[in-house]
Amino acid sequence: MGVSTARPGNGVRLVTVDFPPVNALPVRGWYDLADAVRAAGRDPAVRCVVLAAEGRGFNAGVDLKELQRDDAARTALIGVNRACAEAFAAVYGCEVPVVAAVQGHCLGGGVGLAGNADALVASDDARFGLPELDRGALGAATHLARLVPQHLMRTLYFTSRTVTARELHAHGAVWRVTPRDRLREAALELAREVAAKDGELLRLAKAAINGIDPVDVHRSYRFEQGFTFEAGLSGLADRVRGAFGAAPAEEAGR
Template identity: 60%
Template sequence: MTVTSELRPDGIRVVTMNAPPVNALTVQGWFDVAAALDEASADMATKVVVLRAEGKGFNAGVDIKEMQNTTGFEALLGANRGCFAAFKAVYECSVPVVAAVNGFCVGGGVGLVGNADIVVASEDAYFGVPEVNQGALGAATHMARLVPQHMMRTLYFTARTIPAKDLVQFGSVLEVVPREDLLDAALKVAGEIAAKNTKVIRAAKEALNGIDPIDVNKSYRWEQGFTFELNLMGVSDELRDDFAGTTKAGGAQ
């Protein structure tokens, strides 16, 4: 199963992504993440969510191979809609979302984490938006919530990555811990939130979203429009074919 959700007795709901080998989610996987967060919102017994992953890394973005092995634009449209739904569900979750990031967090992973409320990371965690390498645009909206504007542009245009420890100075990552301590660190801060009055916390989440200077849903949708243009020009398909060939040969994602 790609996504599981477990509500603990203390009101902490742990949502886990597990899509071997690298947590590159299929179209259905993105919608499954959205469904898990929507379930958390609707369940008054849920006081806070911890979003985490099993395996090598937190998230490697969309499943490029699924996209390239699907005729027409069905997988492309599905991935765009699925990512939009998942990112939106994290942001609009009625309770705070704590992202526990291990290993790589790239592309769509940044979309999830950038829309989370609190981020803790393992010592080996790093973030990146390599969209330009695959002829797509997206997640700049969310990377801009993790790093300052000029750093975001540098990471975006170069497809470089940035280690989690460097994000602590910006305040976007709360703390960096050994990987074996990551879940405990996430549960610790989640436990502090769960101890508060749930009605107050839910009201606080809505209030904080209401004073955000940028509408993340509209901003991300704007980015997606350029992805569609690049696909119509044929640029994206060529780059994705090159990427899929590279990953097949070298095993990297």
């Protein structure tokens, strides 16, 4: 359980997340993920990183149990905000391209990771969405907007609906949709193709592409998080989560 790193060869580093039952990450898990991705990108022998997950789904966001145990100083809320920002930034800022291999649910923080990756390969059962408004939270619209057109992003955000991998493939966000049992190999296949390029030139290319992005993803997401924090401090988040009631903590997203 946790975040692990493997070296499948050919300049590829595999970073795998495993937090049963549904990969809802605690604060420490987000930081560990950020550290693993950054370390992989700094390794001169690495030319592409694959971000994958074990279990039922790619990522279910944050573990609400931590937020439910929060203290008067809002330590958990602050910790979650900072940790998610670190993980998303690590994926976006990785010195080499990042391929995300997405299976099952990709919710909340999962969209933050996938939206900041350079390429997506998804299983045919993958679903992407932001259930934030049902969970008393906000955030990651920045990253969903990198996967779908603006008006679809808004509709998905306001309704908490999800979209399938095939729908994202039609929008050009997902490179390839595969059966689940072929997902890992399909992602590694794409990563090996990328990693066949010159390593120094790849790093220059990644920096150049990030530099021409029309939206500053770091500033945009931190702006969103300000409203999440406001909802938390005011008690609004607790009220919405209480009204939603029966939703298990591991289904939450941020």
